Amino acid sequence: MREIVIGTRDSALALWQARWVEQELKKHWPEYSFRVVDIKTKGDKILDVALAKIGDKGLFTKELEVKILDREIDLAVHSMKDVPTMLPEGLIIGAMCRREDPGDVLVSHKGYRLADLPPGAKVGTSSLRRRAQLLRYRPDFQLYDIRGNLNTRLAKMEKEDFDGIILAAAGVKRLGWTEKITDYLSYDVCLPAVGQGSIGIECRGDDLEVLKIIRVINDQDAFDGITAERAFLRKLEGGCQIPIGALGEMEQERMTLHGLVASLDGSTILRDKITGLRSEADQLGRTLADRLIDAGAEKILADVREALE
Structure with a gap:
């Protein structure tokens, strides 16, 4: 054997x-x-x-x-x-x-939903993508880097008295901790990472x-959607830690691909979508990236890379 x-x-x-x-x-x-x-x-x-x-x-x-x-x-x-x-x-x-929920969630030991977080709320996240979109949503948030496995992050949230932390829904659900989720972030607020879930x-x-x-x-839906997302990311020459989001949504043989590029502080966000055949997933990703490049994405990403050096 x-x-x-x-x-x-x-x-x-x-x-x-x-x-x-x-x-x-x-x-x-x-x-x-x-x-x-x-x-x-x-x-x-x-x-x-x-x-x-x-x-x-x-x-x-x-x-x-x-x-x-x-x-x-x-x-x-x-x-x-x-x-x-x-x-x-x-x-x-x-x-x-097969893709689990690709979105992001709020976990708050204080029971907050995103809209209920107090002024100047302390929020933990390890992601520049989440950071940029959260600041766009609420510029008053105080955002803190939080690394480690989920147990470590949950412990740090309580120890350092964060009002909440933002996590990938898929990981929380897979570990059987769905009851810890206090809010699901809509894609309008926070577009997921490429391949998330x-x-x-x-x-x-x-x-x-x-x-x-x-x-x-x-799973062919996951494969085609993420193929488009990865083509989008590759054309932008972005990495996993750059503020870029994307999501390919399927409807039979057609796909709608959403894409986003953001500045680190969320003050500038470019967002667009494209619809086409799932068989053209790679091309859809590249075309959507070209649209955002034409709208100024390269300058945003160059500024991000310079700030991170």
């Missing part, structure tokens, strides 16, 4: 995702054995520095990718929002799993056996 080795980060959420993938694959492929191994990534080792200050080239993926290429593992399970748009030669995203499976492009195995848990 061939063993398929599944690599993952060692956070609680990453391990949950990898074990979910393992269980789903076992259902479909009883003739294989599967084993999960956890690997600490650069992004997991450096917790006292804001993500945007570290750089975003494979912060949560590089160590896993090296082990795929070295054939120490057969595939890696990622949160798609952490996966750079350019992969190392020889590797591909072979499957994207979906689990991606990376493998060697020439490993036809593994590609066949993982294809059974690919």
Whole structure:
């Protein structure tokens, strides 16, 4: 019986995702054995520095990718929002799993909803994308960087008396903490990160056996929508830690792709959408990016990169 080795980060959420993938694959492929191994990534080792200050080239993926290429593992399970748009030669995203709620949520131990947060509310977030959009919504917010796994962030919220923290809905739900959510942020307030809510499976492009195995848990809606989002991000030359948001929404064979580029302080936000055939996902992403570039996105992103250097 061939063993398929599944690599993952060692956070609680990453391990949950990898074990979910393992269980789903076992259902479909009883003739294989599967084993999960956890690997600490650069992004997991450096917790006292804001993500945007570290750089975003494979912060949560590089160590896993090296082990795929070295054939120490057969595939890696990622949160798609952490996966750079350019992969190392020889590797591909072979499957994207059904998307959980792609949006952001407020968790407040004080019970606040977003609209009820007091003037000058202390809010924690590790994301420049969320920061920019929150400041656009409420310039009075005091925003603080908050890193680490969900347990760490929840503990810090209470210890430092934040009024709330902003998290990805998918992670909170997957860990069984839905009851901790005090508000769901509308896409009008906060457009999600590229790929947010979906689990991606990376493998060697020439490993036809593994590609066949993982294809059974690919979700075509997630795959097409996120393909468009990633094309949008790639054309803008943005990284995972740049204030860019996107969401591809499906309606049968058509897709509406929403995209956003923001300045760090939220004072300037460019936002647009495009509708077309899902079979043209990559082109839709590039076309929407071109529209925002024509509207001034390159200047905004250049200013962001300069500020982060």
